[in-house]
Amino acid sequence: MAAQEKTRVCLIAVDGSKHSNYAVDWFIKYVHRPNDRTILITCVDHTTAFAYGNVSMVPGNPDAITLAYKHEEKKAKDVLHKLEEEVLKHGVVAETLKVAGEAGEVIVRKAVEYEADMIVTGCRGLGQIRRTMMGSVSDYIIHHAHVPVLICRHE
Secondary structure, eight states: OOOOOOOOEEEEEOOSSHHHHHHHHHIIIIIOOTTOEEEEEEEEOHHHHHHTTOSOOOTTOTTHHHHHHHHHHHHHHHHHHHHHHHHHTTTOOEEEEEEESOHHHHHHHHHHHTTOSEEEEEEOOOOHHHHHHHOOHHHHHHHHOSSOEEEEEOO
């Protein structure tokens, strides 16, 4: 009698970019096993959205922050819904997880919480200066995660 294969927990970081979509596709094509528990995770960092000018801080517009917050939340839900449907076309049933905070930190923390066996993420290919100034989510993950990290670089 063959032993049943252990269920792997695969946490896939997504943001709707071509880079994260490529990582999802690569995971499905080369890594996914039928017994895997696949979790698509996206992070909404409201502080970043507000800092980079997505919010009009014009006096007399008290709803600007609320509207921007709702917009970011809806965008994240839409990304997850679209990818959930896309992976299902390939026979992969995925859970979705929308969290708030700085992406790298939250992804690493959720990997621990969900007892992930691996983290899959895309890579934007930031240059040295931009990576130093802005930081890189994939960079943060590979330096702080306690599980294997698969970074799929899109050309």
